[in-house]
Amino acid sequence: MSKQTKAKGALADPSRLPSMDQDHDGIVQVVIETPKGSRNKYAFDHKQRVFELKKVLPAGMTFPYDFGFIPRTLAEDGDPVDVLVLMDEPAFPGCLLKCRLIGIIEGEQGNKKKTERNDRVVAVEKENHSFADIKVLDDLGKEFLRELEIFFVNYHELSGEQFRVLDVKGPKQAKKRIQDGIRAARGK
Numbered sequence: 001m002s003k004q005t006k007a008k009g010a011l012a013d014p015s016r017l018p019s020m021d022q023d024h025d026g027i028v029q030v031v032i033e034t035p036k037g038s039r040n041k042y043a044f045d046h047k048q049r050v051f052e053l054k055k056v057l058p059a060g061m062t063f064p065y066d067f068g069f070i071p072r073t074l075a076e077d078g079d080p081v082d083v084l085v086l087m088d089e090p091a092f093p094g095c096l097l098k099c100r101l102i103g104i105i106e107g108e109q110g111n112k113k114k115t116e117r118n119d120r121v122v123a124v125e126k127e128n129h130s131f132a133d134i135k136v137l138d139d140l141g142k143e144f145l146r147e148l149e150i151f152f153v154n155y156h157e158l159s160g161e162q163f164r165v166l167d168v169k170g171p172k173q174a175k176k177r178i179q180d181g182i183r184a185a186r187g188k
Helices: 003-008 142-157 171-187
Strands: 027-034 040-045 050-056 066-069 082-086 096-110 115-117 120-125 162-169
Touching (some): 027 082, 120 171, 142 162, 162 171
Antiparallel strands (some): 027 040, 096 115
C-alpha cells in the first residue's frame, strides 16, 4: 500500500489493475461497482479511492445484472469501459471478476442538444454455471436483449437523458472496443 493510500485511509485504486487476466488468454478483469438486484448505483471515485453512492433507483427498479468496469480503459464517454456481467449470484462493490466476452451493446445517450456513445460490453464470469453455455449475445435470445434495452432506456430517463441501442455485436467487436479503451487510457 502506498503512503498516500494509508494516509487517506482509502482503498487501493482498482482502476490500476490490469485489464486482462495475465494467466488466461481472452479473459478480462472486471471491477464490480453495482451488484445485480441493487437499487443503489455505486461508482468508484478515483480521487477519494472509495465506492460512492451515485443514485438510488425508484422502488421496483433494480440492476438486472452485475455492473462494473474494465480497469485501465477509457471509453468514449470519458469513463472506463462499462461491463454488464452475467453470473449465478450477485457480487459486491469492489469485487474483481474474471470474465469471458460474449458481445457488446452499442448505444448512445444524451439529450436533445448533445449525445455521446455509451456502449456496454457484456461478459460471463468464467466460473459461473447458469451462463456456461452462452458464447455470444444472440445465444441469450431476443427477449433478453429487449429487456436489457428497456432497462437502459428507463435508467437514463431518470437523469433526463435518452438512451438508444445502435447495434448488438459479438465478442470480437467487444474485444476491439476494450483494446481501443486500453489505448485511450494509455494516451490520457
